[in-house]
Amino acid sequence: MEDMVTGFAAAFHLENLMWALGAAFVSTIVGILPGLGPGATIAMLLPLTFYLKPEAGLILLAGIWFGAQYGGSTTSILLNIPGETASVVTCFDGYPMSRQGKAALALALSAVGSFVAGTIGLLILSTAMTPMANIGLAFGPAELCLLMFLALLIAGSFGSSITRNLMASAFGLLLSTVGADAISGINRFTFHIFYLYEGIDFVSATVGFFAVTEVISYVIGREKQREPPVIPKLSVRNLVYVPELFKYMWAMVRGSLLGFFLGLFPGVGTSTASFIAYNVEKVISKHPDRFGQGAPEGVAAPEAANNSAVIGAYLPMFALGIPSTAASAMMLMGLTMWGLQPGPMLMVEHPVFVWTVIGSLYLANFALLVINLPGASLLAQFTRIPLRLLMPGVLALSVTGAFFSTNNVFGPLLAILCGFLGILFHRTGIPIPSLIIGLVLGRGIEKNLRRALVLSHGSWSIFVTRPLSLAILAVGVGLIIAGAYFRKRQAERGISG
Secondary structure, eight states: OOHHHHHHHHHHOOOOOOHHHHHHHHHHHHSSSSOOOOOHHHHHHGGGGGGGHHHHHHHHHHHHHHHHHHHHHHHHHHHHHOOSSHHHHHHHHHHHHHHHTOOOHHHHHHHHHHHHHHHHHHHHHHHHHHHHHHHHTOOOOOHHHHHHHHHHHHHHHOOOHHHHHHHHHHHHHHHHHHHEOOOTTOOOOOOTTGGGGGGGOOOHHHHIIIIIIHHHHHHHHOOOOOOOOOOOOGGGGGGGGHHHHGGHEEEEHHHHHHHHHHHTTTTTTTHHHHHHHHHHHHOOOGGGGGGOOOOHHHHHHHHHHHHHHHHHHHHHHHHHHHSSSSHHHHHHHHHHTTTTOOOOOHHHHHHHHHHHHHHHHHHHHHHHHHHHHHHHHHHHHGGOOHHHHHHHHHHHHHHHHHHHHHHHHHHHHHHHHHHHHHHHHHTTOOHHHHHHHHHHHHHHHHHHHHHHHHTTOOTTTTHHHSSSHHHHHHHHHHHHHHHHHHHHHHHHHHHHH
16 A cells, blocks of 8 residues: 555656656547557657656556547547547447437547546556466466466467467567577577677567558558548537436446456457447347447447456556557567566566556546547547658658667668568468567567476476466366357357358
8 A cells, every 4th residue: 555655646746747648648649540559659659768767658658558549439430430440349339429410429428438447447457456466476487488378379369360360479489589598598590690689679570560561551552641521510518418428337337347357368459348348238238229320338338448458458467477469568568678577576676666657547547538528629630630741750750769779770670671571461461469469478488488497307297287387277278168169159150140
């Protein structure tokens, strides 16, 4: 409690407060601009945060990741254009509501639902963080290796193609082996290139796969700029709908709880959480035929789920050092580069740091409500920025960020190379987030595997003789069997249909 109070007091420090409010504003714009999601933005800004204090840097990145879910709903509701992938579901009922003259109600549902989800998620996070970290202290190298491998397996099990997901994860694991061996110090796969002796630079690779890929994709596709969108005039009168929002409070609560739970699992992401929350509301509704025609529950539940899923992803990231999404993987990179060790010891050695970030998220959650509830129409004007003006700035920030990360010209070259590889992966349907998670977890898996084998004198029995490691193995086998069963049932239903 003392650490929590100290951390929350530090969150109200003027510098941290300004970064939290700045993240709330920037993330709203990031969510509104189509094609510029939180992953690409974090990748661009991560190198620039090295010049900040660790608390300020993580507050900025965490606020952008959290707040981008707010802004993405604005264009989904007003223009039927999702600002980022998690807001696709909001288009189903948000845009029909806008066409029916209920745009203000839909925007209010989105803003308040996101606020409710953020509050519920942060309360659960605050309560469960310390117990989860204490459990994590019981994990040895064998348990951590199995847990990371299980996370990688789960991340590869979601999506339209398990094969492509697992291929991406395997390629990420392969990239993680480049550089000096953690135990022996022998260089591997460096081809005598000096810049690869320390391994693939996380930041340069991530900037390339996300931001540079978007720029190259735009240049190759030569997309035409849309006509300036017609944006309805909305004002503070959005607040008039607040009393009506209580009708849909249970939909927000259900979406919040479901999203937080799904956010704990690697690879699920905010998009999956939104779709599942939407389907749950449709199944339990007395009038499922209203969904897709402008049902308010179809806006409230998915918006709550995608925001809560972001908060849920912080629990394994802080307490166990395991990323569940590409964005959390990038923030783990930041922690490592700031000299902080992610995992259970982070709560032991730097508890005030963790609570400062959590306290700042509470502030950002409230600031996002204040910004988005009355000001959605003003912020929607950012959709008028032509992509031909936006993309050069994205490329400049990406190259600059890669250079600052490595302090040499190899960083920008690596980012550009990864950008072209990203285009190839997009064309072949190979998911880049699975690759990033494999790249981040690969080093941890190898390091803990080697340590476990050293402790057991080369015996693999250490992975089945320890109770905790055996339990993790049992959970992994259970998930594989359950996944295969549900996919078989889904295939049978598809055939019968």
